[in-house]
Structure formats: structure tokens, C-alpha cells
Amino acid sequence: MLRLIAGRPGVRAPDLAASLGRETLPFKRDVRKLKELGLTASLAVGYEISQRGRAYLG
Numbered sequence: 694m695l696r697l698i699a700g701r702p703g704v705r706a707p708d709l710a711a712s713l714g715r716e717t718l719p720f721k722r723d724v725r726k727l728k729e730l731g732l733t734a735s736l737a738v739g740y741e742i743s744q745r746g747r748a749y750l751g
Contacts, residue, residue, distance in 0.1 A: 694723060695746055698733055702741040709739075 697709060710720035724740060727733045732746035742750070 694720075695727065695732060695742060695750060698724070698727075698740045699742045699746070699750060701739075703736055703739040705739055 694713070697712065701709065701712075706721050706724065707717045710717045713720070724733060727746070728735065728740075730745075731743055732749060733740050734743050
């Protein structure tokens with residue numbers, strides 16, 4: 694998920710979820726978990742990975 698968000702910043706959650714074959718609400722719950730860990734950040738539309746997320750991906 695982190696690599697997906699990194700490769701598609703600013704893309705809406707329903708579109709990201711669909712690209713993984715997942716439903717939107719469970720996908721958004723998982724993204725919130727990543728956000729709580731400081732790995733992602735919410736944008737006005739979609740998400741981006743944080744500096745910490747980039748470091749994690751190496």
C-alpha cells in the first residue's frame with residue numbers, strides 16, 4: 694500500500710482501493726493505520742507518503 698500511495702500521490706481512496714481489488718472503507722482504515730505510524734499524510738484529495746514513509750521504503 695505504501696508503494697502504491699508513493700507512486701500515485703493525490704489519487705482518491707476509491708481509485709487506489711479498486712486498483713488493489715479492495716473495498717474503499719477497509720482500504721481507508723488501513724491507510725489511517727499508516728498515518729498513525731507517521732508513514733502517510735492526507736492531502737485535500739488522496740494521500741502522499743511522508744518523509745518517514747520514504748525512509749521506510751528506502
